[in-house]
Amino acid sequence: xxxxxxxxxxxGRQRLHWTDVLTYVYLFVGLFMMFAPVLWLFASSFKTExxxxxxxxxxxxxxxxxxIVAGHEKPLPLFSVELDGGQQREMAxxxxxxxxxxxxxxAKPQDTVQVNINQRKPVYELKFAWSNYTDLFGKFxxxxxxxxxxxxxxxxxxxxxxxxxxxxxxxxxYRFKGQKSVFLLIIATLMIPPTIILVPVFLVINxxxxxxxxWGVILPAVATPTGVFLLRxxxxxxxxxxxxxxxxxxxxxxxxxxxxxxxxxxPALAVLAIFSVMWxxxxxxxxxxxxxxxxxxxxxxxxxxxxxxxxxxWNYLLAMTVITLLPVTLVFAFLQRYITTGIASAGVK
Amino acid sequence: xxxxxxxxxxxxxxxxxxxxxxxxxxxxxxxxxxVFVGPSxxxxxxxxxxxxxxxxxxxxxxxxxGQRVNNIGAADRGCAMVFQSYALYPHMTVFANMAFGLENAxxxxxxIERKVQEAANLxxxxxxxxxxxTQLSGGQRQRVAIGRAIVRNPKIFLFDEPLSNLDxxxxxxxxxxxxxxxxxxxATMIYVxxxxxxxxxxxxxxxVLRAGRIEQVGTPQALYDTPDNMFVAxxxxxxxxxxxxxxxxxxxxxxxxxxxxxxxxVGVRPEHWLRGSAGEGLAISVLGSEYLGAQRLVLGKxxxxxxxxxxxxGAAEPRVGEVVHMTPHPQRWHAFDAAGCRxxxxxx
Numbered sequence: 001x002x003x004x005x006x007x008x009x010x011x012g013r014q015r016l017h018w019t020d021v022l023t024y025v026y027l028f029v030g031l032f033m034m035f036a037p038v039l040w041l042f043a044s045s046f047k048t049e050x051x052x053x054x055x056x057x058x059x060x061x062x063x064x065x066x067x068i069v070a071g072h073e074k075p076l077p078l079f080s081v082e083l084d085g086g087q088q089r090e091m092a093x094x095x096x097x098x099x100x101x102x103x104x105x106x107a108k109p110q111d112t113v114q115v116n117i118n119q120r121k122p123v124y125e126l127k128f129a130w131s132n133y134t135d136l137f138g139k140f141x142x143x144x145x146x147x148x149x150x151x152x153x154x155x156x157x158x159x160x161x162x163x164x165x166x167x168x169x170x171x172x173x174y175r176f177k178g179q180k181s182v183f184l185l186i187i188a189t190l191m192i193p194p195t196i197i198l199v200p201v202f203l204v205i206n207x208x209x210x211x212x213x214x215w216g217v218i219l220p221a222v223a224t225p226t227g228v229f230l231l232r233x234x235x236x237x238x239x240x241x242x243x244x245x246x247x248x249x250x251x252x253x254x255x256x257x258x259x260x261x262x263x264x265x266x267p268a269l270a271v272l273a274i275f276s277v278m279w280x281x282x283x284x285x286x287x288x289x290x291x292x293x294x295x296x297x298x299x300x301x302x303x304x305x306x307x308x309x310x311x312x313x314w315n316y317l318l319a320m321t322v323i324t325l326l327p328v329t330l331v332f333a334f335l336q337r338y339i340t341t342g343i344a345s346a347g348v349k
Numbered sequence: 350x351x352x353x354x355x356x357x358x359x360x361x362x363x364x365x366x367x368x369x370x371x372x373x374x375x376x377x378x379x380x381x382x383x384v385f386v387g388p389s390x391x392x393x394x395x396x397x398x399x400x401x402x403x404x405x406x407x408x409x410x411x412x413x414x415g416q417r418v419n420n421i422g423a424a425d426r427g428c429a430m431v432f433q434s435y436a437l438y439p440h441m442t443v444f445a446n447m448a449f450g451l452e453n454a455x456x457x458x459x460x461i462e463r464k465v466q467e468a469a470n471l472x473x474x475x476x477x478x479x480x481x482x483t484q485l486s487g488g489q490r491q492r493v494a495i496g497r498a499i500v501r502n503p504k505i506f507l508f509d510e511p512l513s514n515l516d517x518x519x520x521x522x523x524x525x526x527x528x529x530x531x532x533x534x535x536a537t538m539i540y541v542x543x544x545x546x547x548x549x550x551x552x553x554x555x556x557v558l559r560a561g562r563i564e565q566v567g568t569p570q571a572l573y574d575t576p577d578n579m580f581v582a583x584x585x586x587x588x589x590x591x592x593x594x595x596x597x598x599x600x601x602x603x604x605x606x607x608x609x610x611x612x613x614x615v616g617v618r619p620e621h622w623l624r625g626s627a628g629e630g631l632a633i634s635v636l637g638s639e640y641l642g643a644q645r646l647v648l649g650k651x652x653x654x655x656x657x658x659x660x661x662x663g664a665a666e667p668r669v670g671e672v673v674h675m676t677p678h679p680q681r682w683h684a685f686d687a688a689g690c691r692x693x694x695x696x697x
Contacts, residue, residue, distance in 0.1 A: 241432045241434050244423075245437075246438075246449070248423050248424065249497070250453040251453045259438075259449070264440060
């Protein structure tokens with residue numbers, strides 16, 4: 001159990017050092033602050049609409065138990081009733097008028113009893129409303145949104161990796177006039193907040209006719225200064241002799257880039273891939289201004305449109321949020337391992 | 350077939366304002382094993398990189414097999430280079446490393462496999478073809494780097510200090526292997542090193558460089574027997590030659606008789622001292638000694654304070670403070686003038 005050993009490491013040998021206590025308290029607070037909302041979101045995404053509105057709220061998706069009683073078409077909600085004699089019985093509710101409810105014993109469907117609603121309590125059971133998820137795929141144009149998001153994320157990430165690595169290759173491995181100034185210029189764009197260039201970007205997208213087109217979301221964000229910087233710094237560590245050896249080996253510049261530099265930058269590419277996937281997948285502002293027709297919506301836009309002015313279907317919204325979170329989590333979990341192995345193998349060399 | 354494999358005509362190289370190569374003329378014949386040797390910073394690697402095409406000369410002409418190649422890229426010059434760090438592609442197998450150059454030259458697949466297999470057999474790499482460079486030992490990596498050069502069947506092999514990363518024992522055996530390889534392939538090889546022992550043991554022809562200039566070109570024996578100047582005399586040969594002020598050496602009657610006029614320094618290799626009887630030769634007070642097995646390296650001091658090193662055959666250990674009388678071997682000492690150039694004694 002190496003992981004457990006790692007997690008339970010302490011400074012004090014025999015007993016906890018005061019810094020251990022402080023560290024663990026700090027870590028647990030952090031874990032709670034960051035992870036609890038996600039956990040609650042996940043649990044709540046399995047609640048029915050009524051269970052979400054219930055007060056006091058529960059963590060797990062409890063909902064009222066229902067039973068099928070002979071003579072009634074729909075399943076009836078089950079209550080625990082305190083009868084006059086002080087005895088407890090589980091009864092189903094047939095109907096309710098004011099503070100009086102007509103209850104029926106499940107075993108004897110013909111006998112009904114009038115009960116004050118203060119004398120009964122609903123019977124809850126743990127029930128996962130899978131329909132929140134299954135409905136999504138049938139209902140709405142969820143599939144389209146998902147596809148739009150996936151398409152934008154995958155294509156934009158591939159293009160980002162390609163173009164940024166080419167720029168980084170040139171900036172790290174070629175000597176040319178103005179090399180420093182080009183690099184500084186690229187880095188300088190980091191200082192410009194994306195919201196500031198939002199209007200010009202919109203105008204350009206409009207001019208080239210990419211409004212309401214997924215490419216209008218993909219192309220403006222392909223070149224990222226962060227990506228160029230990250231890859232360049234990594235490529236600087238690739239020895240020049242390798243590239244010279246490839247040049248002696250009759251390799252064209254493209255082949256040097258494709259066969260030598262790219263494979264060797266894999267760890268940095270993985271990092272950038274993670275960033276890019278997260279940026280594109282979570283991007284809201286750019287899709288919002290570029291895509292206005294609902295068939296082009298990404299998941300983020302669809303989530304937003306779920307929040308209606310008068311009515312919000314929270315159960316679907318939460319389920320969709322979970323689905324929206326999943327890919328990024330998976331990508332991160334998968335590529336993070338790749339990064340650590342990349343660092344490890346680089347260390348051996 | 351009288352065309353030389355490589356010809357340099359007044360090659361110069363400057364980086365920004367600093368000139369590092371000052372007009373080098375050199376001719377390398379086909380099948381020759383030429384070693385560039387010199388202290389670090391003398392420009393030998395730069396020279397090699399210019400021959401390879403990785404750096405461009407600032408002035409002068411570079412000819413390979415009679416053809417001017419100044420404007421031809423590294424790939425098309427027909428040279429193959431073995432780098433100091435081997436520069437193996439770490440993400441490729443040994444096979445892929447060796448095949449990469451051929452793939453780039455669009456050689457058909459069966460031929461690639463045949464050539465790589467051939468080179469692998471030659472270098473005893475056949476069992477390692479599927480390994481990655483990180484899984485190989487230093488010597489094996491070295492062989493792969495050489496194999497990568499061989500498969501392309503180059504006109505000239507270029508080696509940039511290829512043995513400096515190996516341990517001493519492996520270096521000696523690789524030296525022999527490289528010599529053997531040179532004979533088997535009868536290829537032209539240019540080899541850069543700062544280690545004069547490597548140069549002496551391997552070269553057909555040694556080029557001694559200092560500060561961007563050629564000091565002397567010649568066979569190892571020529572450099573050893575008749576160094577042109579004090580730099581070459583001091584650089585070639587181990588232990589280093591002793592340089593004695595001419596005025597002091599006059600105490601030795603034999604030398605005094607033969608000393609040419611204008612001589613400022615007299616050079617004697619540590620192994621070229623003869624024991625003289627008391628009263629003749631030079632009086633040397635012993636400061637210490639190192640035991641080398643068959644011989645003993647004695648460190649001594651002349652009457653004027655000049656330190657000398659003398660190799661003595663396994664005789665009894667001279668005690669520290671003892672005065673011994675030694676005389677240079679009559680045929681094997683050299684006289685140098687004020688500029689450091691050797692004065693030819695037979696002419697005077």
